[in-house]
Amino acid sequence: MKLSARQSLVALLLAAASLTACGGGEADTAAASGDGETPEGCEPLREEYSGLDGKTFNVGSAPGAGNYNNPNLENPKEVKGLEPDILRAAGRCLGFEVTYMPQSFDGLIPSIKSGRIDLISSGMYATEERAQEVSFVTHLTAATAAVIADGNPEDIESLDDTCGLQVAAVTGTVENEIQAEQNAKCEADGKPPAKAATYAGNDQAVNAVRQGRSDYFLTDAGVAAQVAEQFDDDLDAGFAVPSEFAFGFGVDPENTELIEGLHAALMLAYEDGSLEDAQKEWGFAPEQKLEPAIVTA
Incomplete structure (x- = not known):
């Protein structure tokens, strides 16, 4: 054929x-x-x-x-x-x-x-x-993408949905700048900013989301896809922010x-x-x- x-x-x-x-x-x-x-x-x-x-x-x-x-x-x-x-x-x-x-x-x-x-x-x-x-x-x-809990229990579809949530942040990454800009937007709209728990590396941030201590974690979109595949029972790759x-x-x-x-x-x-x-x-x-x-x- x-x-x-x-x-x-x-x-x-x-x-x-x-x-x-x-x-x-x-x-x-x-x-x-x-x-x-x-x-x-x-x-x-x-x-x-x-x-x-x-x-x-x-x-x-x-x-x-x-x-x-x-x-x-x-x-x-x-x-x-x-x-x-x-x-x-x-x-x-x-x-x-x-x-x-x-x-x-x-x-x-x-x-x-x-x-x-x-x-x-x-x-x-x-x-x-x-x-x-x-x-x-x-x-x-x-792009940057969100690593979120399996099933997206917080219904996070974009950065605009992160106001008031708990974010796992890795020290020294560009994703922190993206989150800071979004936090300023949240506050300008009269909403609370995302609260950050800071970690030294991706592994700790991933575990924070897996264990429910954080609602999401921002990272490179390819890394997010790989993490979601590795921990497919606990995590999903969420929204993306193109660069x-x-x-x-x-x-x-x-x-x-x-x-x-x-x-x-x-x-x-x-x-x-x-x-x-x-x-x-x-x-x-x-x-x-x-x-x-x-x-x-």
């Missing part, structure tokens, strides 16, 4: 979720589909970006928390998350394979400039400053075919909804949906 473009791309992203990208020099075999045929909708892209077909690209990644690029605890050589799934699906569409090369976050841009890697997949903000050295193909809006930043795959600015081909594959997934499906699969909020774009100097 021949699949529609949407069915094909959804199948690619779901298939990618069941695989892992391997480090240690082993390539992730990015076949176009389970039967070896190019998925419908990808054929014109393979023709237009034929120089990518059959290539293997080295991908630099600093795996960490947040469902972007996570280390597989069962196999530390493997990376899983939203970005590996998207990149594998793009590889199957365009005919390329990837080899993941774990390294420190601050070494990623120097590695791409030196030619050691071809792509960056590490939950990296596509900022104007970084774009002076590396081009980006964006795929997701960065002005976007996550993107970093690419050598001189590799224009890879930049444009990757963007075209992501646009195909964006237009048919499969990119949003993948984001939802990894627990990201609808507010983070973003039309892919190329960011370059």
Whole structure:
């Protein structure tokens, strides 16, 4: 049976979720589909970006928390998350394979400039400053999200609902600034501000919500999704507050075919909804949906 473009791309992203990208020099075999045929909708892209077909690209990644690029605890050589799934699906569409090369976050841009890697997949903000050295193909809006008790007993649907509640705050995080702005708004509306219990790290804040000592905890949306998955009997990922930043795959600015081909594959997934499906699969909020774009100097 021949699949529609949407069915094909959804199948690619779901298939990618069941695989892992391997480090240690082993390539992730990015076949176009389970039967070896190019998925419908990808054929014109393979023709237009034929120089990518059959290539293997080295991908630099600093795996960490947040469902972007996570280390597989069962196999530390493997990376899983939203970005590996998207990149594998793009590889199957365009005919390329990837080899993941774990390294420190601050070494990623120097590695791409030196030619050691071809792509960056590490939950990296596509900022104007970084774009002076590396081009980006964006795929997701960065956001803060709430970690709330399972079932949302306090009916917290947005920051406006936090007035008078108990918040678990982690010292020195940007989320404290977001909460401070909201507290000022609460007071201006004649409502009590949220009361903060301050903790040194995320683990203590998470436990405060799990144990009912706090009503919610603000953190990166990817971390919120991961925490909700880890403690699915006690916690949920709640509302999201989108930021002005976007996550993107970093690419050598001189590799224009890879930049444009990757963007075209992501646009195909964006237009048919499969990119949003993948984001939802990894627990990201609808507010983070973003039309892919190329960011370059």
